[in-house]
Amino acid sequence: MTVILVLVAYTLITGLRTSSLRATIMATLLLSATLFDRRALSVNSLAAAALLILVCDTNQLFAPGFQFSFTLVFIIIVLAAPLQRWFDQFAQPDPFLPRLLWSLPVKCRAWCWHKFSVALGVILASWIGSLLFVAGYFHLFSPGSIVANFLAVPVAFAVLSLGLCSVLTALVSLKITALFNNANWFVAQMMLSVLHHSANLPNGYIYVENPHTLHPPKCELTILDLGEGGAAHVRAGRIDWLLDCGDDSHYNHTVLPYLRSRGINCLDGLLFTHGSARHIGAAVTTIGDFHPALLAESTLSDRSSTRRKLHQWLVQQRRGKGLYLRGDIIRLGDDVRMRVLYPPAGLKRTAAGDMALVLQLETGHTRALLMSASGFSTEQWLLENEPDLRSDILIKGQHSKDLSGTPNFLARVAPKMIVCGALGYGQPVSTLDAWEADATAQGITVFRQDKAGAVHIDIREEGYEARAFLGGQTFRSRAR
Template sequence: MWALMHFIDNKNSLLETMKWNLIFLAWVIGICTLGLPQAHYVSRWSVLCSFILLGIALLIGYAKQYFLQLKNSQILIHILIALAAFFVAISFADHQLQQRLSLRQTQVHQAEVVVYVDRMSVLNKDNKQQILQVWDASHQQMVHWFARIPAKQPELQLGQYYRVTGQVRPAHGYAIKGGFDQEKWFLQQNLMASFQVKQFELLNKSQALTQSSTSFVQRHRGFLQASRLWIEQKRLNCRNWLMQSPLRHRGLLLALLTGDESLLDDITQQQFQNLGIQHLLAISGPHVLVFAMLLCLVLHHLIARFCPELYLRMPKQLLLSLPFLIGIWVYCGFVGFEIPALRTLLMSSLIVLAMWCQRRLSVFTTLLASAALMLLFDPFSMLSVGFWLSYGACFILLRVYQTVQQQPQQVLLGHFQQCRYYLRLLFESQGKIFIALLPLVMLFFQQLSWLAPLANIIAIPLIGVVIVPLNILATCVWLLSPSLALPLYHVADAAISILLVSLGTLQSAIPVEVQQLHFTSLQIAVLTLVIVMLFLPKGTVPKVWLVLGCLPVVLPVHETQPFEFNVLDVGQGQAVHIRDQNKQILIDTGGTRDEQKFSLADRVLLPYFSSRGISSLDQVILSHLDQDHSGAFPRLNEKMPVKQLFGSQRPQGNLPSFDYCHAGQRWVSKNIEMQVLSPQEDDLANAEYQQNELSCVIYLSYKHQQAKTHFLIMGDAGTQTEQFLLQKYPDLAVDVLVLGHHGSRFSSSPEFLQRLKPKIAIASAGLHNRYGHPSREVQQRLQQAQIPLLNTAEQGSLYFTVTDEGSLNYAAARNARLWLHP
């Protein structure tokens, strides 16, 4: 009987755990639909769907209790409740998104606003970056703006009000697959605009009150605001003190202490990135736990010394659990409530709550519950890479720990055997973590350092066991007496020197460069499935399945469409990617004013090609050598193999096979025919002096079952070249026209547009560019000719495909997420 009751209790406990796991998982998945247009439509009916599902669950429960015996009814009820949670999460996430989107600035304009400073700045070479609380008079609400303050301007003081004038710009990045999504980052950080500060004036509270509102000023009063401001002030004081200190590695000490990389030099950052250990610069759970454990250790010794009878009234674990949580909360505030620190706080709170309630929580349930809670408090956390890396790494670490615990215990007699055992354990765990995190690294970073496991073996013990505890202890002493803290900082500084020398020796001994990864989302998903199967208990999955699962990862990428014509969003510039089966062609590369400062190749083009699984280019054509058409090529050529290069001028540097492009050249592949219409070969000698008019004009024809679809790419050619084309090619058929010179008024003449009559015209331009492209005149000409205009500044990257019947279809990158909509 007792055995039967024990079985029933275990079964009920298992069902209860499964129910909560399903609910938490459904909530997390529902929140992850944030920003999807489909989820926005579903959200209108999601609350109704939730009530219907809950009603069905109640009916099944009622029927089961009184007159029906339904098999597995309890599991069915749990699934229905989880589905209801999923639909509620969709509605909640969409509601939060719409609220935040409604507060965004959408136009560039000059503004004078009242701001409150509650966060310290981030120091850069050119300017100071600071998040400011702004009274938005248009919405009558407090919002956050991302301010850039000239380096020569004085620091904005914490806890002060200012009247600030400057230029407000909406968040607008490159809408391209694989590239950094600036709008998403602004949204996740709750930033409604970018603000270029020109001048500011200090205000007292009464002045701020008269120039803003009572609610704006009153929200900065109270204990929580005062404590947060006190912590922020201590962070700033600590940074300023470290800046003035004689410590050699002050930047790394500050980064490991608070996550602030303001003092970190470029060489150290690059070294950590090349070794694949840049994650160690971020504040993680162990940092927070070290401080909380140090606090509890001090309290334990004080209680044991002065009040030992407290341990007779209450178990030590329960007595120290609340100070433990307070320590975690304080350190979370000290590091700016970063996501990994918040995860540690939530997980620790759940564990302490379960301990006080005398309930057992599985590791998986604790992890899921903390993720669900974090997304309940801030659904925009799921937009952060840190959220996925933090929870992914935590789950993997716990899984590795469980596998170690499941291994048969070994009797270790001597110190040598113990050392050998723990070293083997360290190597095995790092290898498993490296493999398990590989899909996340491929998805978010698209590059891999093969030295990462070895570098982690060196860095993690030194940083986690020596440097971070010393750093935290020194800071605690610094709060009392900076002079007494300096020797401790010197010891931590010496440990960092040992770390950097060890890492440098590793790089010298094994000179392996960071490898760029080229995998599609489908390949990464398949690899994830293979890794999950690999970590299952032995014998669960046949080894043949693992081999078959790896085939999609190593085999060439299979594309559903034989042909693509993609006008990429590269800001004020031009880059057109053409794919014919497995042949990859790039016409122009775009480029920024200062490629050393912001590399378009590294930030936009290479991530795009990596996400498409493209590792090399068969052909690159540079229409001319203007910076906005060719500036990114040197870096692209350095990082990516290019078989053939064509251009109206010869670029400098180490080039692949090069030839000048001129009228009469023609290339034919499986589905496309591509030819150069201009310039004439005799005119190439003047290309340096007439770069725009002597741009390479490319005419592309795609052959399908019905006929051909034609694309014309004009480069920066103007009306002179247009007249030449009309005279030499009077029967030129064009379906898609990439406007000359980004839609300048000196190109796209009325006669040219009327004669060609394309189905679609495209302007490749940057938002609010200083040239006004595409010009009003060109827009009027297109409107009069009834030719639709697409602008990469408004639609983002444009991906064209052609069906077998000849139907021309396109997808705009800014339609993929609600926050990207113009």
């Protein structure tokens, strides 16, 4: 009864978390069975704990913590004992040798291996039970967690024991309590060190993508919603390129979680369209996180301090980059390529956005024109110098000080759909509303990212399909 009261007190102190509440209810039922001389069944106790929690709050069924906690314990109950027995057999002495004839070294070896088998069985069962949720919710596959759990579980038990001792001695002696607290701090630091080194093991963890039932498209294009900034992910088979990366805030909150959710551990290419901090402010962090095989940008220089600092950092790291101008082609696959339309060599412009790389993605019979944050001057140059601008998809950001998406330019490109970036701070929304109305009147489907959020486009041999992350807007078309 004393143990039950202590567990209840601990659960209240920790804030009635699902995991501690589940453990307390299970322990209470198991201990109560002993008090009333009844057989204690772990699975029944687990089911009773789940039922009691759901009676109090049915929404817990959809909470990741509830799902993770109960599934994990169920897997441990079911798998731990069979795994332990399977491992235990490898160090057993000769089965025909009676136990009474075992020598002391044989007994010690068998006892140590049995304890090791019990621990390994629980650790493997917990790893298997957590695998689905860790991969599904966090997109992580972590073989290194087996080593981490094997080393950290005993240390975590010591942390819990020292914490309980500190609580129990608080009313007796503050000096003893301080001693337990200091010991607990030391053991906690030891556990953090174990976890840190386990996480840094080679291939200790990798990011994975949730499986898809449909046949993968020939090319995927995802335009992320970064407000005034920009970033787009291009996937062709197993080739992954990132076009711009946004500033630090948008990178950490949008770009990084998205790339992890797609199971990307390394980028094949990272391309910087121009030097705006809102487009490449997080370049150094992105390079450190994803180690792109190729860095690419324009040969033209601008006055961007962000770009200048990036170049200085690349020189310090002895990291090279590819330089692209009009006419160059970046091949992403057998039938997927990006053609550089702009800028030409020797171009003189003042604003960084007026020197941004303009790319035409071609795959099969489908074209996508990526304008970055180009404005009126870039569009006029393309109208005068590019004979074939026809593209099924137009992806345009917003120039900070200039017009874009002019009627003449849209007439030459003749897109079926446009993905339009959000306006900058202080720019009138009425202007974008009028522009959208004019484009819609021409039969063009417009995805406004201030309403649709990120837009994902699947390009297949027979056509392409676009889906907005917000609002449910979709567009399906057949290639020309």
